[in-house]
Amino acid sequence: MDNETFELLRESVRRFVHERLIPAEDKVEHDDEVPAGIVQEMRELGLFGLSVPEAYGGIGLSMSEEAAIIRELTRASVVFRSVIGTTVGIGSQGIVIDGTEEQKQAWLPRMASGEVGASFALTEPDAGSDAASLQTVARRDGDVYRITGTKRFITNASRAGMFTLMARSEPDVKGAGGISAFIVPADTPGISFGKPDKKMGQKGSVTCDVIFDDCVVPAANIIGGVPGRGFKTAMKVLDRGRIHIAAVAMGMCDRLIDMSLRYAAERRQFGQPIAGFQLVQALLADSKADALATEALMQSVAAKFDRGEKIGLEASALKYFSTEAVGRVADRAVQIHGGAGYMAEYKVERFYRDVRLLRIYEGTSQIQQIIIARDMLRGLDAG
Numbered sequence: 029m030d031n032e033t034f035e036l037l038r039e040s041v042r043r044f045v046h047e048r049l050i051p052a053e054d055k056v057e058h059d060d061e062v063p064a065g066i067v068q069e070m071r072e073l074g075l076f077g078l079s080v081p082e083a084y085g086g087i088g089l090s091m092s093e094e095a096a097i098i099r100e101l102t103r104a105s106v107v108f109r110s111v112i113g114t115t116v117g118i119g120s121q122g123i124v125i126d127g128t129e130e131q132k133q134a135w136l137p138r139m140a141s142g143e144v145g146a147s148f149a150l151t152e153p154d155a156g157s158d159a160a161s162l163q164t165v166a167r168r169d170g171d172v173y174r175i176t177g178t179k180r181f182i183t184n185a186s187r188a189g190m191f192t193l194m195a196r197s198e199p200d201v202k203g204a205g206g207i208s209a210f211i212v213p214a215d216t217p218g219i220s221f222g223k224p225d226k227k228m229g230q231k232g233s234v235t236c237d238v239i240f241d242d243c244v245v246p247a248a249n250i251i252g253g254v255p256g257r258g259f260k261t262a263m264k265v266l267d268r269g270r271i272h273i274a275a276v277a278m279g280m281c282d283r284l285i286d287m288s289l290r291y292a293a294e295r296r297q298f299g300q301p302i303a304g305f306q307l308v309q310a311l312l313a314d315s316k317a318d319a320l321a322t323e324a325l326m327q328s329v330a331a332k333f334d335r336g337e338k339i340g341l342e343a344s345a346l347k348y349f350s351t352e353a354v355g356r357v358a359d360r361a362v363q364i365h366g367g368a369g370y371m372a373e374y375k376v377e378r379f380y381r382d383v384r385l386l387r388i389y390e391g392t393s394q395i396q397q398i399i400i401a402r403d404m405l406r407g408l409d410a411g
């Protein structure tokens with residue numbers, strides 16, 4: 029995208045955040061729902077199509093550009109990002125990265141317009157961090173597969189028009205090699221939903237179990253058309269998703285630092301603004317250092333991704349660092365706000381709870397550490 033058009037997009041997202049999203053934050057928290065009017069405005073802004081290539085009706089941003097827009101968007105409560113998150117990220121990218129031309133044409137334009145939401149169905153009751161141990165079965169039956177299993181904590185499941193679903197299609201192959209990624213339309217008979225999950229934070233984002241009971245899906249719906257490659261597709265999607273999550277952490281760092289700075293400058297104790305005290309300044313400075321380090325790492329990893337280079341280790345390091353960093357920033361924001369930081373009215377306690385999830389979803393901090401260390405050790409083996 030040329031610079032001028034990109035800046036226009038960034039500016040309209042910035043305006044949307046300040047004029048529409050931040051004023052709606054309390055209502056979303058209270059109602060546990062993002063208003064339909066705001067979802068519609070997100071469609072009109074093209075936010076569902078950020079990552080869909082222009083050839084398929086999207087805006088076709090590079091990863092660096094997408095990260096910048098997501099950073100802008102998540103200066104409002106991260107719940108708003110969650111509305112588009114799975115369609116822009118993990119739900120659609122399997123098709124973008126590994127899909128056949130027919131699959132791209134069939135699904136991407138409708139995702140880009142926001143007509144069809146996409147969800148990513150990998151996690152199961154007994155397969156979280158150990159994704160390759162998933163048990164959902166896809167049994168071949170002529171030209172179709174019959175899918176049976178339960179997926180857990182599936183974001184936007186109830187809003188989705190399709191699932192990118194990982195299931196075990198090769199009964200004789202254990203582990204990762206036996207898994208295929210399927211496109212499962214949400215209106216396929218046999219799909220039902222569990223109760224909406226009650227969560228620590230992120231009120232207004234929707235997650236629940238999805239139960240697939242003998243769902244019949246054409247064999248042509250295997251992403252890329254070749255069975256047994258679904259785990260790799262999921263891992264590629266997550267590599268990219270981890271850069272996107274770092275942008276979410278970045279946006280929330282910006283917001284929390286801004287709130288902390290303003291509060292410290294206004295709040296007076298001992299006859300002066302608390303920002304005048306060096307112990308408060310230390311908290312502000314540490315948060316700024318965390319944010320700048322996140323920004324630098326995010327930009328370099330996104331640029332490397334855009335150059336088509338291998339980024340597995342870097343994406344994990346970025347996700348690990350940025351989400352731990354925003355956790356520290358949120359904790360300091362509560363501390364700077366003192367008693368007010370513990371009170372719902374000031375929103376800091378809410379954001380503190382909201383960002384806790386960032387260290388868990390799309391791979392826990394501990395999984396990121398494992399990916400980083402394994403890659404380092406592989407480098408040693410290879411000499």
Ligand code: COS
Nearest residue numbers: 150151157158159160204260263264267340389390391395
């Ligand atoms: N890109 C492409 N291929 C990849 C890959 C990546 N980033 N990571 C792994 N693979 C490939 C491997 O090369 C291997 O292929 P071969 O057998 O042909 O060599 C295959 O996938 C299996 O990889 P591996 O042996 O590393 O799998 P493990 O079972 O050891 O698991 C982890 C790897 C732990 C990294 C993986 O299960 C994971 O990321 N878990 C977290 C899941 C997650 O983030 N869940 C969040 C829910 S979705 S919001």
